[in-house]
Amino acid sequence: MALQGAGQQWQGGGTQTTTGWQRGGAGQWDGGDGGDKGSGRKGGARGSGGSGAGGNKTTVVIAAAVGLVLIVVAAVFFILKDRNDNTADPTTSPTAPVSSGPTSASSDPTTAPTSAPTSQPTTKPTGPQSTTSPGQSKNPKLHEGSRIASDAISFPRLRPPWSDRKRLVPQLLNSSGQYVLLQENFDGKNDWYADVFVGALGTATLFNGNTQATASDLSFQVQSSMYGDIPVTFKPLRNGPVKRSGKAGWYYQQSVTVNSPKITAKVLTLTVAVFDLGDGTAVGYISDIPTNRPDLIAAESQVYKGINVG
Numbered sequence: 001m002a003l004q005g006a007g008q009q010w011q012g013g014g015t016q017t018t019t020g021w022q023r024g025g026a027g028q029w030d031g032g033d034g035g036d037k038g039s040g041r042k043g044g045a046r047g048s049g050g051s052g053a054g055g056n057k058t059t060v061v062i063a064a065a066v067g068l069v070l071i072v073v074a075a076v077f078f079i080l081k082d083r084n085d086n087t088a089d090p091t092t093s094p095t096a097p098v099s100s101g102p103t104s105a106s107s108d109p110t111t112a113p114t115s116a117p118t119s120q121p122t123t124k125p126t127g128p129q130s131t132t133s134p135g136q137s138k139n140p141k142l143h144e145g146s147r148i149a150s151d152a153i154s155f156p157r158l159r160p161p162w163s164d165r166k167r168l169v170p171q172l173l174n175s176s177g178q179y180v181l182l183q184e185n186f187d188g189k190n191d192w193y194a195d196v197f198v199g200a201l202g203t204a205t206l207f208n209g210n211t212q213a214t215a216s217d218l219s220f221q222v223q224s225s226m227y228g229d230i231p232v233t234f235k236p237l238r239n240g241p242v243k244r245s246g247k248a249g250w251y252y253q254q255s256v257t258v259n260s261p262k263i264t265a266k267v268l269t270l271t272v273a274v275f276d277l278g279d280g281t282a283v284g285y286i287s288d289i290p291t292n293r294p295d296l297i298a299a300e301s302q303v304y305k306g307i308n309v310g
Helices: 002-034 037-086 211-227 294-305
Strands: 147-150 153-156 163-166 172-183 192-201 232-244 247-258 267-276 282-290
Touching (some): 147 172, 147 192, 211 247, 211 282, 232 267, 247 282
Antiparallel strands (some): 147 153, 172 192, 192 282
C-alpha cells in the first residue's frame, strides 16, 4: 500500500511541472513578440527572470520530492524484505544453529527415543579350568610311588648299587636321577659314572614342537656338558620316534668311546629322548651306560621302558 501511494504522488508532480512550464513560457513568448525591442527586451528580461526563477524553484522542489519518495520506497522495500526473511521457515535459515545433540523435550512427542541394545551376558564355560603352568604335570598320579620324578616326567627307582642324585647337566632343569660309580678319581680329580636322569628342557635347548630336531640338538649339547675335556669320540647309532603315557617324542643313541688309558669302562651308550607335553614345553631323558656291564644295561632298559610323561 505505501508503495502505490508513492506512485500517485510521482504522477501528480509530473503534471504540475509540465503545466507551470507551459504557462510561464507561453506568456513570456507572447509578450516578446507583441512589444517593441526595448520594451520587449525589458519586459522579456523581466518576464524571463520571473518565469525562470519560478521554474527552477519548482524543479528543485519536485526533484526533492521525487528523491524523498525514492528513499521512502527503498526503506519500505527493505523493511518488507526483512519482515519476510524473519518469518521464513526456521529450518532453512542459514543462521539457525544445527543441533548435533539429542532431540529436546519439545520435539515431536510421537517419536519414541530409541533404547540402547541390552548386552547379553557372556556364556562362561562350565568345565573345570586348568591352573597348571606350562611344563608342570597335569596328572601327578603318574609320578607317585617309588619313582624318580622331575615335574612332568619320571621313571621307576632302581635298587642299589644305584643312588639318587640331583642335577646332571644344565640342559635339564630341576633334573632328578640315579647313578652308579664306575671308577673313582680316575684322573686325580674326577669320578666316572653310569647315569639315568630326567628333567624339563631349559631355554638353552630350543623347542618349537619338533621333538626330533630338539632331541638332535640336545644329544649334541650334552657331549661337552657330560664329558668336558675328556678325550672322547662320538658315533651315531640309531634314532626314532618314541611314546610314553600318550606323549610323543623322539630319541637319539650314540656310542661314546673314551680315548684315555686311565678309564676302564671305555665305551658307553649315550641315549637322549625328548617328549612333547602338549603345552608348548618339553621334557627330556638322558642316560649313559657302559657296554661292558650287562647288569647296568638291563637296569637302564627297565628305566627307559617305565618312563611316564604328563
